[in-house]
Amino acid sequence: MTAEFFGVTGKLLRIDMTQEKATIVETDPEIYKTHIGGVGLGLYWLFKEGVVSPDVPPFDPRNILQIMVGPFNGIVPGTQSVAVTKSPYNFMCVSYSGGYANSEIKFAGYDGIQVVGKAKDLLWVSIVDDKVEFHDAKDLKGKDSEETEIILKGMVPYTTSPLEYRKERVLTKENLPTGKDANGNAVSMWDWWGVRANPPYAIGEKRLAKVLSIGPGGEKGVWYANIMTEGSHAHGRYGSGAIMGSKNLKAITIRGTKGHKVYDKTKVLDIIKTIIANQKLQIRWRTYGTGNLPATATNYESAYGIRNWQYIAWHDPRSVKPLTGAFLETGFWVRKDSCCSIGCQNCFVTSRVTNKDPELDGTLNDIPDWEAQGNVGGLLDFAMPDDLFPGKDPRNAKLADVLTDYECASRFIYAVSIFDRYGLDYIEGGNHISLLMELRQRNLITKEDLKLPPEVGDLIWGNHKAFAWIMKQLVTSDDPLFQALRKGTYETAKYFAEKKNNPQIMYYSQTIKRYGQPAHDPRSGRCKKVDEYIHTERPGAHTEGYDAVVPYRAMYGSLVGCTFAAGTIGGAKEIAALLTALTGWTYTEADVNNAGERIWCLERTFNIVTQGLTNPAEQWDNLWPRRWLEPIPSGPLAGQPSQVTEEKMKELLAKFYANRGLDEKGFPKAETMAKWGIQYADEWLKKYRGS
Incomplete structure (x- = not known):
């Protein structure tokens, strides 16, 4: 291919684990222009290579794991990388991560890394520009993601490059x-x-390589395992780490020195100056990152998941204190850092626990962000642990001193650090463990069912010892119980419902399209709209917006930009100008919006085809928690009815279908697929939709 590329490189690095060989894959420039990069380009290849087929199981060597970047990476402030593959849950995995690795991929000369096949034994791969090498990883087996990264960064010469x-x-x-x-x-x-x-x-510096690795969770095939980088950054949704583990790939180190060639450097730098000026005004995000949200979520929105979503607010407004960014930074602060390679928001804060309990003492981790504050701190209730507040629940006054709050916060940071070190998603994981806690609370399962040893106590709210023991079994044990539990929240509920001959257990699985609900509840109407979670094809994703914003967000995921920096760049008009300056291709505002619709249609088509759905409206969009229908149980809106009803859900989804060009069953229409120029995907869809 002779086309000269700007903003993108025109090349993907394909790593064949079976052959221990690396090759370059090129893509037609027109596909780049219309699919942009990131998500769009990754999905294109999953269709092109037939991974979308129901005949390709997620853990099959034919599945392609892709770590993709886009035109923004390496130069525009506020960027990420995105993992695009078929999830262990047998739907689309599109999962973003902050950190510095995304820039190294671009600087090495690639728009993404594709991993195919399966190695005979555990390996790690080093990349320095064009040089790709395969290494024995037997000494890394079972090590957590943080230790793996520290070891590999010292593996000279594989993590260094020629002096620039x-x-x-x-x-x-x-x-x-x-x-x-x-x-x-x-x-x-x-x-x-x-x-x-x-x-x-x-x-x-000397050792400039960045590391993408899995922890023991990925090695053991836990369905919600992450790909980790820099200790706490994660491709954190839908199990990309489990797919990486299934290929016997422990880690990738990458270092690039080729830079980022753009079409109009002066124009690009002028736009970036404006973006940086806007980002300096983002005081809310630059202070605590998303960690500033807990008090609002409980005391105003009534949208904070607590105790497996039995509650969505604490009655006492002070209860949330040990989970808030202000308290955590005051009590545990070590240093402040940036989330991404350009350093736009400086919202990443390292923390350290000092505690008389040796299990907690010395825990070093980032100060948890909002999703951890919600799905670990709230769902497992480290704000009001049962042993510290016996006989109380979120409907009661808390009345705690600062030392008790410090103990609550210490347990919370420790729990989050376990998710990070094992390489597991705490959004799905928090729902998973809180499901088990509620089943114990209601005596629907026993301590013996979970095989809990006496020294850790029962799996009650806020018990960090029992939590840590269960987590360790998930990533180490070959017991059939934990093999079953590795499949996540929905499958765990299904397992116990069948074992106990009690289908009611499925009610307590707080999942959206079979994946755990993020830390935002729709019941009050002050946070999420009734059908907002159903609009996105990333199951239960909380950052995808509503209606027309959903395809726009799919486009933004192809750039690949960070959600929290998006507002500082501007809308479709400003993105079109920046893309034109980066790539030299002419983009209009309409082109940008159309790219979003195109990519969202690809996402929906992938999910329909890979699951073999014949009625997506019922089999896919109807998979949401019926607990949303319950009245609001606590907090400032206690007793008010939920805004969510079955009738509203159907009515609003029908409008969304019409706006997106879907038929009444939720299939993208043939004319819609043709309008967006993705007939190659429609060939797969016809079998289920009809002509």
Whole structure:
């Protein structure tokens, strides 16, 4: 392929684990222009290679694990990488991660990494630009993701690269600011800096490689295992880590030195200056990241999942205190850092626990973000643990001193660190463990059913010892019980419903399209709309927006941009201008919006085809928790009816179908697929929709 690319490289690195061989895969420029990168390009390849077929099981070597980037990576502030594959749950896995690895992929000369096949034994792969090597990983087996990363960063020469030196200046006079000297005369930084010789020393530190790895959860095939980077960043939804483990791939280290070639550098830098100026105004996100949300979620929104969603607010507004960003930063702060390679928001904070309990003492982790505050702190109720507040529940006053709150927070950070070290998603995982806790609370299962040893106590709310024991069994034990539990919340409920001959147990599975609900509840109407969770094809995703915003977010996931930085870039018009400057292809506002519709249709088609659905409206969009129909049980809105009803759900979904060009059964129509130019996907869809 002879086309010259800007903003993207035109190349994917394909790693064949079976053959221990790496090759370059190229894509037609028109596919790049219409699918952009990231999610869109990843889905294109899953269709092209036939992975979408129901005949390709998720753990089959034919499945393709892809870590994708887009035009924004490596230069635009606020970017991520995205894992695109077939999930262990047999639906689409599109899972984002912050961190620095996304830029290294782009700098190495790739728009993504594709992993196919399965190695005979556990391996890790090193990438330095064009050089790809396969290494024995037997010494890494069973190690957590953090330890794996530390070890691999020391594996010289596989994590280093040639020292970078450029004789010519990268920046030009046009890129540098001008100002005034002491006498008021105009002066350019170029007049002082640009005329000097480029000093002959290297750029950056010695060990610059970034690491993408799995923990023991991925090795054991826990369905909600993550791909981890930098300790706490995760491709955290839908089990990409389990797919990586199924290929006997423990980790990838990557280092790139080729830079990011863009079409109009001056225009791109001008736009980035505006973005950075906007980001400096984002005080809310720059202070605690998403950790600023807990008090609002319980005390105003009544949308905070507590005790497996039995409650959505604490009665006492002070109860949430040990889970809030302000309290956690005050009590556990070590250092502040950035979430992504450009450093836009500086919302990543390292924390350390000091506690008389040796199991808790010394825990080092990031201060948990909102989803952890909700789905670990709230769902497992580390705000009001049963042993510290006997006989009380979220409907009661808390009346705690600061030392008790510190103990609650210590348990909470420790629990989150277990998810990170084992490489597991705490959104699905929090729902999973809280399901078990509620089943114990209601005596629907016994301690003996869970094989809990006496020294850890019962699996009650806030018991970190029993929680930690269960988690360890998930990632180490070959007992048939834990093999069954590795399949996540929905399948665990199904397992016990069958074992106990009690179908009512399924009611307590708080899942949306078979995946755990994020930390936002729709009952009050102050947080999520009635049918908002159903609009997205990423099951239960909480950042995908509503109605027309959903395809827009699919487009944004192809750039690949961070949700929380999106507002500082602007809307479709501003994105079109930035894409044009990056790639040299002409984009209009309509092109950007159309790309979103195209990619969302690909997402829905993938989920329909891979599951073999004949009526998506009933078999897919109707998979939501009926607990949403319950009245609000506690907090400022206690006793009010839920805004969610079966009738509203059907009525609103019908409108959404019409807006997206779907038929009454929820299939994308043939004319819709043709409108977006994805007839290649429609060939798969026809079997289930009809002509």
